[in-house]
Amino acid sequence: MGSNQEASMAPKAIRCKAAICRNAGEPLVIEEIEVDPPKTWEVRIKILCTSLCHSDVTLWKRKLGPVSAFPRIFGHEAAGVVESVGDHVEEVKEGDLVLPVFAPSCGECRDCRSTKSNICSKFGVDSGLIGMPRDGTSRFRDMKGDVLHHFLGVSSFTEYTVVDVAHVVKLSLDIPVDKACLLSCGISTGVGAAWKVAGVEEGSTVAIFGLGAVGLAVAEGARLLGASKIIGVDLNPEKFEIGKKFGLTDFINPSTCGEKSVSQIIKEMTDGGADYCFECIGLASLMAEATRSSREGWGKTVILGLEMHGSPLSLNPYEMLRGRSVSGALIGGLKPKSDIQLLAKRYIDKELNLEEFITHEVSFKDINKAFDLLLQGKSLRCMIWMDK
Ligand SMILES: NC(=O)c1ccc[n+]([C@@H]2O[C@H](COP(=O)([O-])OP(=O)(O)OC[C@H]3O[C@@H](n4cnc5c(N)ncnc54)[C@H](O)[C@@H]3O)[C@@H](O)[C@H]2O)c1
Numbered sequence: 001m002g003s004n005q006e007a008s009m010a011p012k013a014i015r016c017k018a019a020i021c022r023n024a025g026e027p028l029v030i031e032e033i034e035v036d037p038p039k040t041w042e043v044r045i046k047i048l049c050t051s052l053c054h055s056d057v058t059l060w061k062r063k064l065g066p067v068s069a070f071p072r073i074f075g076h077e078a079a080g081v082v083e084s085v086g087d088h089v090e091e092v093k094e095g096d097l098v099l100p101v102f103a104p105s106c107g108e109c110r111d112c113r114s115t116k117s118n119i120c121s122k123f124g125v126d127s128g129l130i131g132m133p134r135d136g137t138s139r140f141r142d143m144k145g146d147v148l149h150h151f152l153g154v155s156s157f158t159e160y161t162v163v164d165v166a167h168v169v170k171l172s173l174d175i176p177v178d179k180a181c182l183l184s185c186g187i188s189t190g191v192g193a194a195w196k197v198a199g200v201e202e203g204s205t206v207a208i209f210g211l212g213a214v215g216l217a218v219a220e221g222a223r224l225l226g227a228s229k230i231i232g233v234d235l236n237p238e239k240f241e242i243g244k245k246f247g248l249t250d251f252i253n254p255s256t257c258g259e260k261s262v263s264q265i266i267k268e269m270t271d272g273g274a275d276y277c278f279e280c281i282g283l284a285s286l287m288a289e290a291t292r293s294s295r296e297g298w299g300k301t302v303i304l305g306l307e308m309h310g311s312p313l314s315l316n317p318y319e320m321l322r323g324r325s326v327s328g329a330l331i332g333g334l335k336p337k338s339d340i341q342l343l344a345k346r347y348i349d350k351e352l353n354l355e356e357f358i359t360h361e362v363s364f365k366d367i368n369k370a371f372d373l374l375l376q377g378k379s380l381r382c383m384i385w386m387d388k
């Protein structure tokens with residue numbers, strides 16, 4: 001084939017619509033942008049649907065620091081199809097259903113080869129935080145030619161995005177795309193934390209601080225693993241009714257506890273403290289309270305919340321000496337490329353409840369409504385459809 005023909009077949013930049021955040025905390029603006037072709041090891045994805053996770057909101061609000069960069073394309077929970085691939089990409093091809101995920105896996109580093117870790121040490125924790133993970137540059141430009149920053153290796157609030165193949169999970173086409181989308185972050189985080197990080201056992205007691213999609217996915221995971229008591233803690237009383245669909249058996253509203261602390265009440269309800277506690281809000285004070293709610297001897301607390309204010313966690317060492325442990329996890333300790341496929345299968349097999357997490361749907365042009373709904377505590381996940 002002549003070089004002219006080859007050049008004409010090579011993927012070109014695409015013009016499409018994206019929801020851009022120009023300044024921290026400001027509503028997103030739908031603008032036309034240009035998305036570069038995928039470079040070596042990269043995949044260009046046509047996003048079909050995306051949803052809003054609280055981590056988007058926390059970092060959308062943040063004005064300063066290394067994770068803050070504007071203008072930016074947020075979004076990291078999505079499903080799409082491969083539009084084109086760069087050199088060396090063999091794992092996926094045009095037309096495949098894929099999830100872009102914020103947690104990378106190279107498949108070769110010490111962590112990727114170990115069953116004990118899901119934190120790829122080749123790419124590190126900040127992979128793709130504001131630019132492409134291998135060279136730090138952007139594949140997005142606005143119509144003035146100015147660079148738009150990436151977000152968490154994904155940037156899904158755009159009709160087309162480019163991600164590194166390390167951030168791609170391939171799924172079979174038999175899962176509906178909106179259910180698949182949920183598995184790209186929040187629901188995998190919660191279910192994975194109960195399953196892989198805590199290892200919840202049959203008959204055990206569980207306490208969950210924060211009943212958003214992540215907290216309720218912990219409940220769903222604990223329900224599937226046979227927990228006997230699943231206590232939810234949330235300031236929003238409406239979360240008890242909805243939580244029952246995911247196996248919640250008890251509810252505590254911290255604002256109506258009177259003299260007693262939440263940990264005291266949990267200890268009374270569980271004969272000494274819950275076997276497994278989870279923090280799914282993002283407040284250091286509640287991470288400590290969750291730890292105090294866990295049982296002496298073997299109680300384990302799993303931190304999932306992204307601390308909203310960057311505050312440090314303060315624990316009483318005497319309480320820790322009495323046999324408690326604390327750990328944290330990204331994306332529920334899952335190995336994204338293999339474990340998310342297992343969760344998709346459990347949905348197909350009608351075991352894992354995904355439907356009830358989608359409480360609202362909006363078209364892409366109304367993306368700011370998804371922010372309002374989450375901030376008002378009305379939605380679990382609002383599905384944002386690109387073609388509606
Ligand atoms: N570790 C990970 O890999 C990972 C992945 C996804 C999300 N997250 C984090 O998990 C957390 C939850 O995300 P989400 O999308 O479910 O959020 P969400 O906003 O849907 O849910 C948060 C819940 O916490 C409740 N809440 C807020 N303040 C409270 C308080 N002081 N006391 C009791 N309840 C309170 C709210 O009413 C709400 O129900 C966030 O911090 C998010 O950044 C972490």
Ligand SMILES: [Zn+2]
Pocket residue numbers: 053054055056076077185186
């Ligand atoms: Zn998320």
Ligand SMILES: [Zn+2]
Pocket residue numbers: 105106107108109110111112119120121122123
């Ligand atoms: Zn790796």
